[in-house]
Amino acid sequence: MSFKVAIIGRPNVGKSTLFNRLAGRKLALVDDTPGVTRDRRSHAAKLYDLHFEVIDTAGFEDAAPSTLQGRMRAQTEIAIQEADLIFFMVDAKAGLLPDDTTFAGIVRKSGKPVVLIANKAEARGAQGGMLEAWELGLGEPVPFSAEHGVGLPDLRDAVVEALGADRVFGEEDEDDGEIAASDVLIGEDIADPDAEEVPAYDENKPMRIAVVGRPNAGKSTMINALIGEERLLTGPEAGITRDSISVDWQWRGRPMKLFDTAGMRRKSRVQEKLERMSVQDGLHAVRFAEIVIIVLDATIPFEKQDxxxxxxxxxxxxxxVIAFNKWDLIDHPQAVLAELREKTERLLPQVRGIQAVPVSAETGRGLDKLMEAVVRTHRVWNSRVSTGKLNRWLETILAHHPPPAVAGRRLKIKYLTQAKTRPPGFVVSCSRPDAVPQSYVRYLTNSLREAFDMPGVPIRMALRTSDNPFAGRAKKRT
Structure with a gap:
């Protein structure tokens, strides 16, 4: 991107609505409640012919540094330092408030170019508030409506005037890789299932990792420890994270995109609309991730919600991949770890052999081992077995443990092939798919997992019957 823009203003002036409009997607949560945004979020943005990076920030509030609002303000100040241009947004409908004047002074001291945006200018009586915005000393306010997209041409001209044409129309990176990377399908088709040549695992391919768990399990703290900076807002309060925030990072030279998500409580306890929106945003991040790190509080693991x-x-x-966090609080680590691993195998039999690593986000202990487990799991998730190997294995299995007879008729399994990866998906050709007991399907799945070393990932098994070429034909009279 040629330049960075940070959207600054007090709570509930419409910063996230403008961010979504510039990003072209509904990424940030938007609600009438003040203070919805807490972390800063960045994304590629487009404003007509201008391509840049936009940063959404928490509403500026005058509070002590130790409070949640104070820590949110610190994140916003970091965004101001990173930005090349500041969109200072005021609410033209409500008029100028004392906080607007205070924060305008902070923005002036930063020395960064500023575009003053008078949002909600379409509302009745907004003209007076727009005229008041002149008092901030940040230049002419741009009348705007983030909700309806009114005033975009004026905003574009103001950006060019603030930064200069040379800077704005310099080298542009129009690569929409971030958008394209999100379109990962659940289960990718294999072009030629009968091919004996299996492509090698790509060690340098970017990876998308979502971090999920109950509130206050330490998800944001763990991501901060991994990337080595206070990128995400953390604290003792439960439920700080609301939006799913993505962070670009490299681990041992490999590109990673980490997604921090809101804590997920039991559905019956989620009453507020805002929390429902946060959880939905987190579920969206899970669906488009490749690896999901489930952060469990080691002091109270494996609750029903986990x-x-x-x-x-x-x-x-x-x-x-499971991360047993807060391991620094465990008194007898060896005994507790053995107990937790036994529980893991017993409670999650559908992903037998799942990687489970004890970590401490507070001290950084075990994070390298966690990432090694992530890469191992990703390799298995992408694994592919040739049809020849599968059917040689199937012959052995059928000789050792043939399928049972159902209603006095023996089931025939003819063929096995892998049709998908990410996760591994297999198609079993058999005589009567509906009659095959689920216990025998589980036996095939577990035996295949063990034979081809596929621990810790979901394996899908589809049963199909081969087409009968004589079906539907009338019997000929002799």
Whole structure:
């Protein structure tokens, strides 16, 4: 991107609505409640012929540094330092408030070019508020409506005037890779299932990782520890994270995109609309991730909600990895780890062999081992077995443990092939798919997992019958 723009203003002036409009997608949560946005979020943006990076920030509030509002303000100040241009947004409908004047002074001191945006200019009585905005000393306010997209041409001209044509129309990166990367299908088709040549695993391919768990399990703290900076807002309060925030990062030279998500409570406890929106945003991040790190509080692991989150991830076909966080609070680590691993195998049999790593986001202990487990799981999730190997294995299985007879008729399994990867998906050609007991399907799945070393990822098994070429033909009279 040629330049960065940070959207600054007090709470509930429409910053996230403008961010979504410039990004061209509904990425940030928007609600009438003040203070919805807490973390800063960046994304590629387009304003007619201008291509840049836009940063959404929390509403500026005058509060002590130790409070949640104070920590949110610190994140916003970091965004001001990173930006090349500042969109200072005021609410023309409400008029100028004392906080607007205070924060305008902070923006002036930064020395960065500023575009003053008078949002909600379409409202009745907004003209007076727009005229008041002149008092801030930040130049002529641009009348705007983030909700309806009114005033975009004026905003574009103001950006060019503030930064200069040379800077604005310099080298542009129009690569929409971030958008394209999100269109990952659940289960990718294999072009030629009968091919014996299996493509090698790409060690340098970018990876998308979502971090999920119950509130206050330490998800944001763990991401901050991984990337080595205070990128995400953290604290002792439960439920700080609301939006799913993506962070670009490299681990041992490999590009990663980490997604921090809101804590997921039991559905019956989620009453507020805003929390429902946060959870939906988190579920969206899970669906488009490749690996999902399930963060469990090691002091109170495997509550019912933890298992429901894990089950959702497995049903979505994502590759799960468990992180037992807060390991620094455990008194007898060896005994507790053995107990937790036994529980993991017992409670999550559908992903037998799942990688489970004890970590401490507070001290950074175990994070390298966690990432090694993530890469191992990603390799298995992408694994492919040739049809020849599968059917040689199937012959052995059928000789050792043939399918049972149902209603006095023996079931015939003819053929096995892998049709999909990410996660591995197999098609079994058999005589009567509806009659095959689920217990025998589980036996095939577990035996295949063990024979071809596919631990810890969901494996899908589809039963189909081969087409009968004589079906539907009338019997000829002799």
């Amino acid at each position: 298992l429901q989150i894990a089950d959702l991830i497995i049903r979505e076909g994502r590759a799960p």
